[in-house]
Amino acid sequence: MKPEPLYNGRNLEPAYQLRYAWTGWPSGEARFPGRTEEIVAGLRDAWETDGIRVLEDVCSAREVQILCSVKPHVAPTVFTARLKGRLDHALRKWGAGISFSRKVAMRSLGDNSTADVERYVAKQVSKERLADPAFGEILRQFTIANPAVDLSAPTETLSGRYWYNLHLVLVTEERFRIVDAAWLGWIRDQSIRIAQKKGHAISRLSVMPDHLHLALRGNVDQSPRDIALAFQNNLAYALGQCRVWRDTYYVGTFSEYDMEAIRRSVRKHEREKELAP
DSSP: OOOOOSOOTTSOOOEEEOEEEEEEEESTTOOOOTTHHHHHHHTHHHHHHTTEEEEEEEEOSSOEEEEEEEOTTOOHHHHHHHHHHHHHHHHHHHTOOOOEEEEEEEEEEBSSBHHHHHHHHHTHHHHSOOSOHHHHHHHGGGEEEOTTOOTTSOEEETTEEEEOEEEEEEEBGGGOOOOOHHHHHHHHHHHHHHHHHHTOEEEEEEEETTEEEEEEEOOTTSOHHHHHHHHHHHHHHHTTSOOOBOSOOEEEEEBSSBHHHHHHHHHHHHHHHHHOO
16 A cells, blocks of 8 residues: 655745747638637636646647646646637637647746756756765765656647746755765666656766755656656655655756747837838
8 A cells, every 4th residue: 555645735945937838820711810819818718717728829720839837736638729729619609610620739938948947956966065075976876867758848738838847946945955965876877767757867866965866757647736846756666665755846947948039029020010011
């Protein structure tokens, strides 16, 4: 009989910065109506109840792009279903009679790019102030880079393509420092096993004495909260059901594009609208 999880969504106070961008297309030769932006604006309150806040939207006859911030319980597949479902219903109610293409695209975005995040995780040991340089050399074996994991590649499903990249940080309770190399190696190895079991792909990992960094491509059916809890609980179990982690986590989204690239795209669209006859 498995023990009760030590961590759950009720007892955690996470820090997060999660942004998902969604793109939808009409099927066949259909066109979105000119009122689509107005319809999107009218759905903002409904999406808020789903844990989704619209930040920007760009609508044209052939595609709709919506950038949102989301709460940690929102998985990519739930996000795309809520955006597509509510917009499809609103368009039909308005009388547009447009069917969406089954294919959609969802991309995680952040202020930092994939290269920034991977570099940050890889440099954890070198930026740590250690009294004993020899311990720093020991720590380096608990930082891994997996070149086989390309975070610029999407997850392909029957419903579309998902770029779902997360930077996850766990911190030890009361910043307790784990200095035993066997324990640190156990956390590294178990983190890899957990990711494989849950359908994630780790690009970079760094086990430090009092915290853990992961840059990974997540399973699109699992929310950032699901993923954080899986690592907290499974690592606690592997360490003897020890409450090693603080009741919090940090999780942020990123991709090869940063938020400034998206803002430039939105500004360009707005200028083109102003110049249109």
